[in-house]
Amino acid sequence: MPIIAFVTCRNIPEPDLDESLLLDACRKAGIDCELVPWEDTGIDWSRYDMVVLRSSWNYFERETEFRAWIDSTSKNANVWNGRKLLLDNLDKHYLADLDLLGIPIVPTRFVSSANELSSMVISETWDSFVVKPTISAGSFMTRKFSVDELPQASCFLGEILQSRGAMVQKFMGRVADGGEVALIHIDGVLTHGVVKHPRFVGQDESVSEAFVPTPEQSVAARRVMNTVREPWLYARVDLMQSDEGQWLLSELELIEPSLFFLQHQPALDRFVEALKRLAG
Numbered sequence: 119m120p121i122i123a124f125v126t127c128r129n130i131p132e133p134d135l136d137e138s139l140l141l142d143a144c145r146k147a148g149i150d151c152e153l154v155p156w157e158d159t160g161i162d163w164s165r166y167d168m169v170v171l172r173s174s175w176n177y178f179e180r181e182t183e184f185r186a187w188i189d190s191t192s193k194n195a196n197v198w199n200g201r202k203l204l205l206d207n208l209d210k211h212y213l214a215d216l217d218l219l220g221i222p223i224v225p226t227r228f229v230s231s232a233n234e235l236s237s238m239v240i241s242e243t244w245d246s247f248v249v250k251p252t253i254s255a256g257s258f259m260t261r262k263f264s265v266d267e268l269p270q271a272s273c274f275l276g277e278i279l280q281s282r283g284a285m286v287q288k289f290m291g292r293v294a295d296g297g298e299v300a301l302i303h304i305d306g307v308l309t310h311g312v313v314k315h316p317r318f319v320g321q322d323e324s325v326s327e328a329f330v331p332t333p334e335q336s337v338a339a340r341r342v343m344n345t346v347r348e349p350w351l352y353a354r355v356d357l358m359q360s361d362e363g364q365w366l367l368s369e370l371e372l373i374e375p376s377l378f379f380l381q382h383q384p385a386l387d388r389f390v391e392a393l394k395r396l397a398g
Contacts, residue, residue: 312327
């Protein structure tokens, strides 16, 4: 019987709605599995047939330690997603790399000084924009501002820059009405989509029921996933629609995305089958 470690953190910042479903499904499939905090220095990760990141949702608070953990654990264990994907996906500067590869992304600017903000927003003619760290999870230090709130936004940006990198993205107006589309991929296949409603500091996540992605959404997601050159077990492609109707990448989640198994049982079944194969 294979034994799998599902990587979490000691003090999970919010409930993982995938957790109990995944544990139950694995045990029913004959997989021995455990929830293990990545910060636990006493763990021998090599004793597991597979180490799968699922809810390590405090990694952004301890980036240097987390990078070191990925490096050391990957040397001794079968880690998924793999080391290179995890490290490359930590910092949202990866969006700039995908932009260079021709992937349409939500208009994004990486900034190193709060003094840059006013001139940048005005030159871009953004009516509203989102300020957030380049390394984060959930809605950590993520706020939306209007162009009339530039002084407050600059102050907030300065707070972020005191301890971490920051980015500014155009607020996509259609998100306010229709939400952000999250397209879940399991073991090489786009399994389902959900709509995530806008979420900022202090807000809980709200998602729709599962739906079948449209052909346009599927094509956009496929273009993104075709840029991933390393083997992967799971991925989530988050898209927003421009005013012109084009689907733009807002995030490619390869570390610890919620996969919304509650909304779509076949995705959970596929995930468990992949675990059995890869851990065997």
